[in-house]
Amino acid sequence: MLKNKDTILSIALVSPSILAILIFVYGFIAWSGRVSLSQWKGLLPNYDWAGLRNYVELFSDPRFHIDIRNTVIFTVIFVLGSLILGLGLAILLDQGLRGEGFFRSVFLFPMAISYIVTGVVWRWLMNPAMGSRMSGLNLLFSNLGLDFLVNQWHTTPKWGIAAIALAAIWQMSGFTMALYLGGLRAISYELREAARVDGATEFQIYRRIVFPLLAPVTLSAMIILGHMSLKVFDLIIAVAGKQLPLDVPSIYMWQTTFDGLFYARGASIGILLLLSVAVLIVPYLYYTLRTEAEV
């Protein structure tokens, strides 16, 4: 189909990019993997073999236990919160009300802002100071007579990470809303109308027709949000800096590598993060691309 000259030209056009990705993604992953099996601790590279020792140490490291716990809490609250809020907003916006475009824009704009900006602002909104120094949302709650809502936010012992998830929901729920809205618009109007004519209530229509048809959207959203929550980093740094109670693997990696110069351990955390993301993303890529090919 293509002339010979064109084939060579095609290769010449894409090979720099493909080569760059091979090196910067796969080559670097392999390199990280090698570092994670080394004894590199200190400014100078040291590739002496350590086997799986770094990984073994990590799993008996109390700090890494905190990280895993925080990641689990964050993921559950963030993913569930974004899904529920996103679905609710999408259903509201799907009713054909006037001003739909305006509301959609409002719900989505946090996506355009960096986690650092979000974090800095929420840091002040979630100011935990009490009494006469009270400010932020606590002050607002107190002024509105909603004192029972006043809390310590991200400084709450053990559960502070949940407050960070709240800011993350603020940032990302517009995204799930957009996904669900796309899903709702893809459900034919006739289908719902037919159910209505048959005497189904609105509640039944959602339960029996709409929600089952939205299941694939929910799965996609869970995977995308889930892999984001495994990577959460900037938001926590901007809200609270590097604090042990709010530690997650990505912060541990950053700190132990570039502050503590424990490169081998940093690389192990990086590789574990990669594996956990791959468990979600590889099947997702596989199925998405396969369905695409079938269409």
Add this chain to the structure above:
Amino acid sequence: MTSSSTTVVPRTKPASTVKRVWQSRNLLYVPLVLMAVFYLIPVYVMLITGLKGFDEVSLRTMWDLPQSIQFENFVAAFKELAPYLWNSFNMVIPAAVISSILGSLNGFVLAKWKFRGADIIFPLILFGMFIPYQSILIPLVEFMRRINLYGGLPGLVLTHVIYGLPITTLTFRNYYASIPKELVEASRMDGAGLLGTYWHILLPISIPSFVVVLIWQFTSAWNDFLFAVVLTSPTNWPITVALNNMAGSQIIAWNIQMAGSFLAAVPTLLVYIFLGRYFLRGLMAGALKG
């Protein structure tokens, strides 16, 4: 007549039902407006704090509207952050432009030329946009040190270009794949080569995709923190690193931090406000729902 009216479903509902439905539909605005308030709270706080005079700023009155509009906070924040905003622009614009051009060429070749192994190469490229960057961070820093790009903006531009390739390639490939074969074949009949076809036929009609990809890359490079904090030295910090540093210091007052946050958000917010439609398409492409 009477028999037909009983079998046909009435087109108009009785007046009372219409009114009830109308009223219940209006009730839907209550949650919508409440949620809009929730999403706008941070913007409200940033704006009103920024617009208050220094004498009026206090955590106690942070929710009150300013008594008079002043720009002292914005001016102070701008003085503090201007060099870093400039760094961000200098880094983001080349990063977005270069990765868009490369993505377009890749997408063109991958969409129009089904070579053996393409089915393996493409998912391998895509996976690159989901990886946690912690897994490549150490080699990246070592590599940049060795080629003497560590600490400066060119190294950061290169990083954003390369890790931006998966999504730019994906967006353009999907777009070019949707273009009818006949268009390309007609151009070949006329004797145009590969590049001629790209330049004269596909490039002009892919302007909307360029907008999508450019603003997506602009936004993600502008908002990036991890690469920037690891790869740049303090004078070359982009705005996100500078802002985070400002917020972490005890010296700079919270009101200036708020005004600074707003300044850091303005460029991407303007892009969103004026090109929101394209922004949304980039967002969906990122979830492979393009």
